[in-house]
Amino acid sequence: MIFYKLLTYLYLPFALMKIFSKKEFSMFEMSRIKERFGFKPTKIQVHKEECIWIHAVSVGEVNTSINLIEEIQSKYPGRSILISTTTVTGSSRVKKIFGDTVNHQYFPFDLDFCVDKFLKFWKPICMILIDTEVWPNMISSCSKKKIPVVLLNGRLSESSKKKYLKFPNFFKEIFCLFDLVIAQSENDKNNFIELGVLRKNAFHDFSLKFDAAAKLISGLSFKVDRDVLSKRRIIICASTHPGEEEILLESFRKLNDESIHLVIAPRHPHRAEEVGEIIRDLDIKFSYLEQERETLLNLNNRISVVNKIGHLDSIFSIATIAFIGGTLVPHGGQNFLEAVKYGIPISSGKSTFNFKEISEDLTKIGILKQGETSSEIFSIWEKDLLKSFEESIIVASREYLLSKKGSVKRSVQKINNLIN
Secondary structure, eight states: OHHHHHHHHHHHHHHHHHHSSSTTTHHHHHTTTGGTOOOOOSSOOOOOSSEEEEOOOSSSHHHHHHHHHHHHHHHHHTTTTEESSSHHHHHHHHHHHGGGGGGEOOOOOOSHHHHHHHHHHHSSSSEEEEEEOOOOHHHHHHTTOOOOOEEEEEEOOOHHHHHHTTHHHHHHHHHHOSSSEEESHHHHHHHHHHHOOOOOEEOOOOOOHHTTTTTTOOSOOSSOHHHHHTTEEEEEEEEEOOTHHHHHHHHHHHHHOOOOOOOHHHHGGGHHHHHHHHHHHOOEEEEBBBOSOOOOOOTSEEEEOOOOOHHHHHHHHHOOOEEEETTTTTTTTSSSHHTTTTTOOOOOOOOOOOEEEEEHHHHHHSSEOOOOHHHHHHHHHHHHHGGHHHOOOOOOOOHHHHHHHOOOHHHHHHHHHHHO
16 A cells, blocks of 8 residues: 555656646636645535535446436435536536535545545535546545445456456455445446455446436437438447548448438547548538537538537437447447437447446347448448337337336435435
8 A cells, every 4th residue: 555655656647747738628627626635625515514425437327326316315205415426528417417415525635635635624424436536645634534435336257357367365444435326237346346445345337328328318419401401311430549540431421322420529628639631631521510600500510529518318319320439449449329219220349348338238138239341340330320220229218228127226225325
């Protein structure tokens, strides 16, 4: 533990440089840098001691935890809720969804003095981590202060497990401090136990994302010409990573159909200009979704590039088919369920280890098809664009989501048993 503490101090300058270099960093964010050292935010809502604390790293984790947070607010109306995030985009998402009904602070650096200052002010009755977040100093400090440490939606791939096992004694001391781990699959649960989580504290339940997928949007987040939309078929390539766009664009070109509009949404929106340059080199007309004066899905061009967060749900709702990124490169995939809830055919590459169980389920019931080359993706798209697929996919998607719901309530009940 001493060696880890030394490393965290040595890494601090690099952590600050990484924050400052982010495109979304601003003077306003500079004023909030103190939060990362454990100081309380300048503006907080009513703060009652013994708050319930949920940590969601970024936008994806915040979206996953929406139903969870609402369930906790309903079950504990007298307690204040603290949500911490690591990223600026995650912070923005919290404010947009929950406004002043929760407190928000950036997660502090995992340094002793930062952690102590943070815990001393907020005095949480539990720490709830979303997905796999392991911060040794914070977890150790919470455990010493008798603050239950909870991990929900836990995911631990074989490759991640191997990395932790390079330092087995150190991480066993940390993982054994978890009071409750609810993993996304039986395999994930067993991996956590192998790393040190006590068997009596480890459970398996469906992903929280299934409950999150129950929410459908009530309106679009952008303007679109409805007359033109009725004449177009839309392919949304969601959460793409470097090295994938070239393959997907080649698949799109092979379709050679003017009625098809391609939307590319990079996993990190700051890459939108980079994706735009790739499209320019191919001499294809495109536009960015968010422009200076308006947010417009311009279907008169062949391609749209999403350059801000918060629009994927709207695009899925009008799409004909979807491709999920992070799967043509060895990343392990992104969230499939955002597309499933709109009942559209889905394609992906074969790197899906982050969503192994879900991707296998979707393949078995005919919702997901996988390919690795531009020719294979083209072939999948060509078949999935046929209208005859729609009804069977809609029914299969609805039944699949309904069969996996309920993990939020079950998780909150386990947390309730722990803190009471």
